Amino acid sequence: MASVAAWLPFARAAAIGWVPIATHPLPPAPIPKDRRKADDEKLLINVSGRRFETWRNTLEKYPDTLLGSNEREFFYDEECKEYFFDRDPDIFRHILNYYRTGKLHYPKHECLTSYDEELAFFGILPDVIGDCCYEDYRDRKRENAERLMDDKLSENGDQNLQQLTNIRQKMWRAFENPHTSTAALVFYYVTGFFIAVSVMANVVETVPCGLRPGRAGTLPCGERYKIVFFCLDTACVMIFTAEYLLRLFAAPDRCKFVRSVMSIIDVVAILPYYIGLGITDNDDVSGAFVTLRVFRVFRIFKFSRHSQGLRILGYTLKSCASELGFLVFSLAMAIIIFATVMFYAEKNVEGTNFTSIPAAFWYTIVTMTTLGYGDMVPETIAGKIVGGVCSLSGVLVIALPVPVIVSNFSRIYHQNQRADKRKAQRKARLARIRIAKASSGAAFVSKKKAAEARIAAQESGLEIDDNYHQEDIFELQHHHLLRCLEKTTDREFVEMEVPYNGQPKRPGSPSPLASPTHSAASHPGLLHACCGRCCGQRYQSIPFLATSPGKDRVVLVYSDKIEVRTKKHQRGATPESTAHDEELNDIQIRMQSNRSPPSEPTPDRLSRASLNQTNSGGGTGAGTGGTGGGGSASLVSISKPNSTTSSTMTASVVVNLPASYPGSEVEPTSPASPSASPATSPDQQPEVRISTL
Amino acid sequence: MFGGKKKEEELDEFNIHVARHRPEELAKLAKTTKFTRKEIQLIYRGFKQECPTGMVDEDSFKNIFSQFFPQGDASQYAHYVFNTIKHNHTGKISFEDFLGILSKVSRGSVQEKLQWIFGLYDLNGDGLITKNEMLDVVTSIYEMLGRSTEPQVDEHSAKEHVEKIFHQIDANKDGVVTIDELVEWCSRDEQILQSLDTLDTVL
Numbered sequence: 001m002a003s004v005a006a007w008l009p010f011a012r013a014a015a016i017g018w019v020p021i022a023t024h025p026l027p028p029a030p031i032p033k034d035r036r037k038a039d040d041e042k043l044l045i046n047v048s049g050r051r052f053e054t055w056r057n058t059l060e061k062y063p064d065t066l067l068g069s070n071e072r073e074f075f076y077d078e079e080c081k082e083y084f085f086d087r088d089p090d091i092f093r094h095i096l097n098y099y100r101t102g103k104l105h106y107p108k109h110e111c112l113t114s115y116d117e118e119l120a121f122f123g124i125l126p127d128v129i130g131d132c133c134y135e136d137y138r139d140r141k142r143e144n145a146e147r148l149m150d151d152k153l154s155e156n157g158d159q160n161l162q163q164l165t166n167i168r169q170k171m172w173r174a175f176e177n178p179h180t181s182t183a184a185l186v187f188y189y190v191t192g193f194f195i196a197v198s199v200m201a202n203v204v205e206t207v208p209c210g211l212r213p214g215r216a217g218t219l220p221c222g223e224r225y226k227i228v229f230f231c232l233d234t235a236c237v238m239i240f241t242a243e244y245l246l247r248l249f250a251a252p253d254r255c256k257f258v259r260s261v262m263s264i265i266d267v268v269a270i271l272p273y274y275i276g277l278g279i280t281d282n283d284d285v286s287g288a289f290v291t292l293r294v295f296r297v298f299r300i301f302k303f304s305r306h307s308q309g310l311r312i313l314g315y316t317l318k319s320c321a322s323e324l325g326f327l328v329f330s331l332a333m334a335i336i337i338f339a340t341v342m343f344y345a346e347k348n349v350e351g352t353n354f355t356s357i358p359a360a361f362w363y364t365i366v367t368m369t370t371l372g373y374g375d376m377v378p379e380t381i382a383g384k385i386v387g388g389v390c391s392l393s394g395v396l397v398i399a400l401p402v403p404v405i406v407s408n409f410s411r412i413y414h415q416n417q418r419a420d421k422r423k424a425q426r427k428a429r430l431a432r433i434r435i436a437k438a439s440s441g442a443a444f445v446s447k448k449k450a451a452e453a454r455i456a457a458q459e460s461g462l463e464i465d466d467n468y469h470q471e472d473i474f475e476l477q478h479h480h481l482l483r484c485l486e487k488t489t490d491r492e493f494v495e496m497e498v499p500y501n502g503q504p505k506r507p508g509s510p511s512p513l514a515s516p517t518h519s520a521a522s523h524p525g526l527l528h529a530c531c532g533r534c535c536g537q538r539y540q541s542i543p544f545l546a547t548s549p550g551k552d553r554v555v556l557v558y559s560d561k562i563e564v565r566t567k568k569h570q571r572g573a574t575p576e577s578t579a580h581d582e583e584l585n586d587i588q589i590r591m592q593s594n595r596s597p598p599s600e601p602t603p604d605r606l607s608r609a610s611l612n613q614t615n616s617g618g619g620t621g622a623g624t625g626g627t628g629g630g631g632s633a634s635l636v637s638i639s640k641p642n643s644t645t646s647s648t649m650t651a652s653v654v655v656n657l658p659a660s661y662p663g664s665e666v667e668p669t670s671p672a673s674p675s676a677s678p679a680t681s682p683d684q685q686p687e688v689r690i691s692t693l
Numbered sequence: 694m695f696g697g698k699k700k701e702e703e704l705d706e707f708n709i710h711v712a713r714h715r716p717e718e719l720a721k722l723a724k725t726t727k728f729t730r731k732e733i734q735l736i737y738r739g740f741k742q743e744c745p746t747g748m749v750d751e752d753s754f755k756n757i758f759s760q761f762f763p764q765g766d767a768s769q770y771a772h773y774v775f776n777t778i779k780h781n782h783t784g785k786i787s788f789e790d791f792l793g794i795l796s797k798v799s800r801g802s803v804q805e806k807l808q809w810i811f812g813l814y815d816l817n818g819d820g821l822i823t824k825n826e827m828l829d830v831v832t833s834i835y836e837m838l839g840r841s842t843e844p845q846v847d848e849h850s851a852k853e854h855v856e857k858i859f860h861q862i863d864a865n866k867d868g869v870v871t872i873d874e875l876v877e878w879c880s881r882d883e884q885i886l887q888s889l890d891t892l893d894t895v896l
Contacts, residue, residue: 007739007740007743007757007758007761008761009736009795009799010791010794010795011758011761012799012892012893013794013795013798013799013892013893014758014770014774014798015892016798016799016806016809016810016889016892017770017773017774017809017810017813017814017830017834018834019810019879019885019888019889019892020810020814020858020862020875020878020879020885021827021831021834021854021855021858022885022888023854023857025884025885025887025888026887026888026891026892027891028887028891029890029891029892029893069715070718070719071715071716073719073734074719074733074734074737074738074741075734075738076734086738086742117745120745120746121741121745123715478761480891481761481892482762484888484891484892485762485834485837485838486838486842488834489834489835489838489846489850489854490854491838491842491843491844491846492842492843493764493838493841493842493843494841494842494843
């Protein structure tokens, strides 16, 4: 939080927008304690404790950067007469060297992003990195960018999981990510199965299956079981057609989909069948028909949707296109040269195989790839020499681009693996961050209550417990900001855990445990409320004694005082408090009432409230947050009847009402000012609400 | 030579934007705003720490704002606040804009503050606050509370709140609130005027 501490003023300023709609007046600002708080030709620069000194002229060499311009005056510390930067000192060394030598170097062991951030902070363009380090920098940057792209893609993919609105999008997502739903997975496996079946059928079709009747030669299975294979083929093509049409329907961008490689493969896979249906079985076009069947083998490429490895291979080939091109080109050159020489060397041999240069191509290819079938062999001596040179150079030419292709493949393959690993790690990381955030939020609430208690103690002038150091002014003001939010919306922040008794809080229900020791309090007309963590209950204006099971305090309202006592026995109350000794601290609550009860003018006794902290390090038992500042009437609390309190602390509150309050009825004291408390009950029920803030 | 080049351009977009903004001189800022030199120094350091390039875009703004309200979701309110800060259509605010608003809102006169508040609620800038606009803003305020409040926030809380408040502010009951009605409403109530002051910050 420290880094955004300086934005706190802005957040607080923005909170002014809550003021017109606030249900209660906002609490006053915390009072700050005393605060500490800025040519000689040599300048002293202090970067996180490490001191650098340099001449002023050195820095002014580059006036468009932070250090070279008067922007550095913002960082000048008057007391120590130095410029202080709260940044990384190791990287700053390089930045300062840039001013000194004019060359910016990139340290290889530093993380690229942190280096970039420092450069951005000090206003230096990365392009001025010297030639010695520039390539390294760019390589690292490229890797980083690829990683960011991967992350972004996967993040988008994950995000899109939530935002599906219609059937089309759902289908598309099911097609692209089969693991997202069971139906998609089923579909995936079914299509995979049918691709396999179709390919197998193509293969088995040509296997010989017995003899041709009445003729020589074997009968391929395809002819023997014509009907079976035809049905199989039809079924497969039906499935593929349906799949293609569904994908076409679901695609967000149909034109792009139609142009994509996979869809072309799909079309090529199913088209032969339909064309074959159209062509009748006569000999003229049956040749073409047979050719068409060749295309059916393209169905095997449909597997690439199912296999990541195939996709990587395809991607590798695409990215190695230039190396492959070089390979092909150099091979072609070599083949032509050697074939020509070979041809002219063997031209005059009787019955030679080398009938033309293209015929010699075959020999050259076979030799260069060290296959050596032996169907074409040179006879002359010159031919044999050329043949030898050919095979040696073949090895060299092929061996050269191959490692490049291999390394590309390996890089892409590992990248993919890393992407999968990162995705898995990311989920775990996010889960851990969520947990940390939750715990910090809870710690925050308790800290907030501690702060409030101290502020209230401060206001009332009583001494505060010196065990706790005065909180930093920013914390105080931040807590004040959150209190303002609470007051605006008439809610309170509570801790996030389930109430200790695990039961949902039902409004108005009295606690099942009424302690008999406090029966003295069930004096007629007494109003009981409870405060502390027991207050999941919403107390009504009907007097009852409210304690909660295992609760550690009970509030008793007498005619002339309100008393909150801590029960001496703890029954597994708050986890924190059981560990500590409870202290009963007297807390007097300041009360003022601006509404004069019918038979008395003004209260003539004011008690003051102070809250003492006990050792349990939590919040307070009762708060008077609403009673700050000027004479706004606030008794105890001014929240509406349903407000509850929660705190982890125990405290005892004794409230002395002015004695002149009539009778045994406690005057309605809950409303502070009419405009601030919308929940003022019009009836004159005696109500005292105690709530913490 | 034969294949396609790597897509350098695509990767370039991930470079940290080198566009920087340098703010005006410290002395000048101290004169035009209501902060002292030391305070401006402090504010600038924090500003620059969060946004090294000197410009804040809306996402970082929302991020920073949300850090102050860990339990709830402050992004919508941050969005409305961001819109009140004039920024030249790049969608980012510079330090001068930031400081100007801060000075006006936390240390300005009551009139300036109320003006800003009006601008916050008046989402479409037509000089009138309708009930729906107020409902949007109030909803965003309630969102900042998060789940763990007592009593719980539900989808009707904001609506009820607005119902209660709106007709009180709308003096002539014409369904919209003008700046004068808002000023009138706030000036009438001592506590509101006081509250406007409590949100100043000591640096």
